[in-house]
Amino acid sequence: MEEYKKRIVKTIQYINENLDADLSLERIAEISAYSPFHFHRIFKLITGETLQNYIIRKKIEKSAFLLAMYKEIEIKEIYLDLGFSNHSVFTKTFKKYYGVPPSQFRNSAPDQFHKILQTQSKNGQVDTVFSQYICSIENLLNWTKMNLKIEVKEMPEMNLAAVMSLGIVNVEPSYNVLIDWAKKKNLFPRENVKMISVYHDSFKVTPPDKVRIHACMLLDEKLKGIEGEVFSETIDAGKFIVGRGEVTLNDFEQAWVSLFLWMNEHNYSMRRTFPFEVYHSNFKEHPEGKMIVDFCIPIH
Known part of the structure; x- marks a missing residue:
C-alpha cells in the first residue's frame, strides 16, 4: 500500500499542476508507471473516486476559486483554459457540483464573506447552497483585533x-x-x-x-x-x-x-x-x- 500511495501522490501532484494539459487515463497511468487498468483501480481505492471524476471535480473547483477570487477574468477564458469545449458544457457541469450556473455563483460569492455548505436533500441528491457566516463583518474584525x-x-x-x-x-x-x-x-x-x-x-x-x-x-x-x-x-x-x-x-x-x-x-x-x-x-x-x-x- 505504501508504494501505491507514493505513486498516487506523484500523479495527484501532476494532475493538480496540469489541469489544462492532456489528462487522459493513458497519460496519467504513464506518469504513475502502472497499466491503465491497474492505475484506475488503485486510484479509486486510495482516493475514493474515479480518475475522471477527480479530474472534473478539480477543474470545477479551480474554476469556482477563479470565479470568486478573480472577478476580472472572463468566464469564457476560465472554462477554455480548463479544457471545456463550450459555455453550455461548462455551465451544465458546474451546476451539477454547485447547484447554480457560474455567473450566479460569481455574483453570490462576494470574496470571503460566504462559504459553501453541503446539504442533503430529501431525494438523496446533494445540493450546494450559500450561507452567510453567523458573525457579522464587524464582529469578525473585532475578533481579529482581539485574537490575532x-x-x-x-x-x-x-x-x-x-x-x-x-x-x-x-x-x-x-x-x-x-x-x-x-x-x-x-x-x-x-x-x-x-x-x-x-x-x-x-x-x-x-x-x-x-x-x-x-x-x-x-x-x-x-x-x-x-x-x-x-x-x-x-x-x-x-x-x-x-x-x-x-x-x-x-x-x-x-x-x-x-x-x-x-x-x-x-x-x-x-x-x-x-x-x-x-x-x-x-x-x-x-x-x-x-x-x-x-x-x-x-x-x-
Whole structure:
C-alpha cells in the first residue's frame, strides 16, 4: 500500500499542476508507471473516486476559486483554459457540483464573506447552497483585533517534507507518518522544529472530506525524491499576510475568514498559490487546548 500511495501522490501532484494539459487515463497511468487498468483501480481505492471524476471535480473547483477570487477574468477564458469545449458544457457541469450556473455563483460569492455548505436533500441528491457566516463583518474584525496580531512581511523560501492527506480528519494520521519518518532521520524531536499545514484546496469550494492538506515539516535542506509517503514541497519566498494568535482548533475557521477579510479591507490580493499554517506549540500540551499558530496568506 505504501508504494501505491507514493505513486498516487506523484500523479495527484501532476494532475493538480496540469489541469489544462492532456489528462487522459493513458497519460496519467504513464506518469504513475502502472497499466491503465491497474492505475484506475488503485486510484479509486486510495482516493475514493474515479480518475475522471477527480479530474472534473478539480477543474470545477479551480474554476469556482477563479470565479470568486478573480472577478476580472472572463468566464469564457476560465472554462477554455480548463479544457471545456463550450459555455453550455461548462455551465451544465458546474451546476451539477454547485447547484447554480457560474455567473450566479460569481455574483453570490462576494470574496470571503460566504462559504459553501453541503446539504442533503430529501431525494438523496446533494445540493450546494450559500450561507452567510453567523458573525457579522464587524464582529469578525473585532475578533481579529482581539485574537490575532497581523503583519505583512517578506518570508524566505521554505523547504518542506510533506505527507498528503485527503480530508481534515486524516491530517493527524499524516503527521504521525511524517513524525515516524523524521525520527528515523534524526530530524525529530529537535529544538524549534516547525510543523506546517499547507492547504491545496479551499473549504469554500471543496467538500471537507476531499480537501487536500499537506502535513509538513520545515527542513534545513531540500528533500530529494520521494521516501515512502513523504515527498518534497517548497513554499516560494515572497510577501505574506501573517496573523499570529493563541487559538483552539475551533477558532481556525474564524481565524482564516477574518484574515481574508482583513486582506480585502486593506486592498491586498492573494497570489495564485497556497495558504498555510505554522504551528509554534502543541495544543495537546496546553490545559485549554490552545496553541500558537501563524495563519499565512501569500499576497502580491
